[in-house]
Amino acid sequence: MIVQAIGASRCPRCERIVVPGARYCPDHPVAMEPATVPGIGEIVSFTTLHSPPEGFKAPLHIALIELEGGARLFCHGQETRGIRIGSRVGVESLDGVFYFSHMSYADRARLFWRRAGAGGEKVASITKSLAKGLFQGRSGGEG
Amino acid sequence: MTRFGRRDESLPDLIAEAGLAALRDAGLERPDALVVAAMNPEEFTGAGNYGSLIGTHFGLAQVPSVRVETATSSGVAAVYAGFAAIGAGLHRSVLVVGGEKMSHLPTPRVSEIIGRSIDPHERTYGTTMPALAGLITRAAMHSRGLTLREMSQVSVKNHDNAARNPFAHFRERVTLEAVMESRLVADPLRLYHCCPISDGAAALVLTDERAPVRIAGIGQGTDTMAVRYRSELTSFLATQAAAQVAYGMAGFGPERVELAEIHDAFSPFELISLEDTGLMPTGKAGRATLDGETALDGRLPVNTSGGLKARGHPLAATGIAQIVELCWQLRGMAEGRQVSARVALAQSIGGLATNNWVTLLEARP
Numbered sequence: 001m002i003v004q005a006i007g008a009s010r011c012p013r014c015e016r017i018v019v020p021g022a023r024y025c026p027d028h029p030v031a032m033e034p035a036t037v038p039g040i041g042e043i044v045s046f047t048t049l050h051s052p053p054e055g056f057k058a059p060l061h062i063a064l065i066e067l068e069g070g071a072r073l074f075c076h077g078q079e080t081r082g083i084r085i086g087s088r089v090g091v092e093s094l095d096g097v098f099y100f101s102h103m104s105y106a107d108r109a110r111l112f113w114r115r116a117g118a119g120g121e122k123v124a125s126i127t128k129s130l131a132k133g134l135f136q137g138r139s140g141g142e143g
Numbered sequence: 144m145t146r147f148g149r150r151d152e153s154l155p156d157l158i159a160e161a162g163l164a165a166l167r168d169a170g171l172e173r174p175d176a177l178v179v180a181a182m183n184p185e186e187f188t189g190a191g192n193y194g195s196l197i198g199t200h201f202g203l204a205q206v207p208s209v210r211v212e213t214a215t216s217s218g219v220a221a222v223y224a225g226f227a228a229i230g231a232g233l234h235r236s237v238l239v240v241g242g243e244k245m246s247h248l249p250t251p252r253v254s255e256i257i258g259r260s261i262d263p264h265e266r267t268y269g270t271t272m273p274a275l276a277g278l279i280t281r282a283a284m285h286s287r288g289l290t291l292r293e294m295s296q297v298s299v300k301n302h303d304n305a306a307r308n309p310f311a312h313f314r315e316r317v318t319l320e321a322v323m324e325s326r327l328v329a330d331p332l333r334l335y336h337c338c339p340i341s342d343g344a345a346a347l348v349l350t351d352e353r354a355p356v357r358i359a360g361i362g363q364g365t366d367t368m369a370v371r372y373r374s375e376l377t378s379f380l381a382t383q384a385a386a387q388v389a390y391g392m393a394g395f396g397p398e399r400v401e402l403a404e405i406h407d408a409f410s411p412f413e414l415i416s417l418e419d420t421g422l423m424p425t426g427k428a429g430r431a432t433l434d435g436e437t438a439l440d441g442r443l444p445v446n447t448s449g450g451l452k453a454r455g456h457p458l459a460a461t462g463i464a465q466i467v468e469l470c471w472q473l474r475g476m477a478e479g480r481q482v483s484a485r486v487a488l489a490q491s492i493g494g495l496a497t498n499n500w501v502t503l504l505e506a507r508p
Binding site (some may be wrong): 060064083097 | 229251264265268269270271324328330372373
């Protein structure tokens with residue numbers, strides 16, 4: 001998996017980052033500056049709509065995801081099987097629409113090496129959840 | 144107010160029915176001003192300029208009128224506008240009316256129109272109100288320990304109360320099993336956790352004269368239109384801010400409240416809102432509901448009217464209908480469901496908790 005850079009905006013006053021980019025900060029009447037954030041994050045919550053509005057097919061999977069750096073965004077996903085609140089997911093933008101996908105153990109391992117030395121705690125927790133997943137014999141999501 | 148439910152009358156006729164009943168009750172023929180709440184009358188009925196339309200419809204064409212809108216909390220926003228006008232000395236009496244007529248349209252069309260109160264970007268992901276409520280419910284189950292049984296009991300209780308209210312949309316009771324096994328709408332939310340599509344109108348008269356019930360406090364709270372801009376998903380900052388203003392104005396806190404009408408458009412919202420208003424300690428509202436504390440004969444009866452879930456939710460009528468129910472209760476006029484209370488609280492949610500209100504009412508001795 002290649003981590004995609006997601007287009008965002010940053011408020012020069014409060015440093016808040018929003019996705020997708022916006023002209024003004026929701027909390028300050030000032031223009032925002034362009035920024036990018038890595039397309040990796042955690043599931044804040046998710047739902048499956050069984051009678052979605054016009055233009056969408058049932059079942060419609062929608063997730064709210066918090067990216068590294070704090071910005072949250074809505075995403076569509078292929079499925080929610082194996083997904084939990086707090087699951088690590090990759091986010092990519094296709095034709096201007098955000099999609100999430102569960103990160104496979106291989107993806108997580110790659111992240112592990114990329115980040116080794118960056119943040120001890122995060123690395124430890126990735127290792128831990130990887131080990132836990134393997135131990136319980138759960139099949140990882142296909143990243 | 145009118146009976147809520149599927150109604151054949153036009154929206155102006157429904158509003159006139161409620162408005163004339165309120166004027167009669169107040170012994171008033173012509174108020175100094177008219178405030179009209181309507182959320183989406185253009186889309187639902189094709190008519191606009193609603194302040195003037197309503198004034199002309201039932202003989203108040205020469206009375207100054209305005210229309211007020213804050214999505215699903217429009218009714219209370221109209222009460223606030225009337226309250227402020229009287230407080231400022233602009234008028235001595237104000238008729239506040241609100242209503243919605245939507246059951247004549249197919250459900251997907253109604254959902255789409257109501258959904259226009261959601262952030263436009265988020266709507267492109269198919270996020271209807273039930274979808275966002277489903278996200279919030281799942282997060283609350285994860286982080287606050289909310290259970291399916293607790294939120295289902297809210298629906299059971301509110302249907303029980305509505306069975307005693309002749310103005311309610313639903314008069315049938317439902318069992319806990321029926322709620323828990325109803326079809327999934329937006330996982331984990333099920334059909335019987337969601338309010339129905341109702342027609343109806345409600346009205347009240349505000350006056351600077353001594354009346355049997357007074358508004359002790361009224362507060363507004365707002366939050367971002369975009370749910371993705373919020374760091375907190377399982378409580379509504381807009382309710383907390385509104386409650387703080389209302390309690391501040393009243394000079395007392397939640398400990399004096401003996402009765403409440405809460406915005407249960409989705410039954411978990413009743414539990415979240417009971418905690419946001421300080422009426423229940425954080426994380427305790429579900430257990431309290433299962434223990435019967437919020438039932439008609441409980442320590443703090445909640446939604447004696449049946450709430451949005453069972454009395455029904457004709458959008459702009461709802462905030463006014465909540466206050467009408469509390470006034471009837473405080474005046475001893477809630478036949479068949481009367482409780483004993485002197486101080487009551489109404490809480491109303493606009494949009495996905497973008498524009499919320501808390502009102503405190505007190506019976507005069």
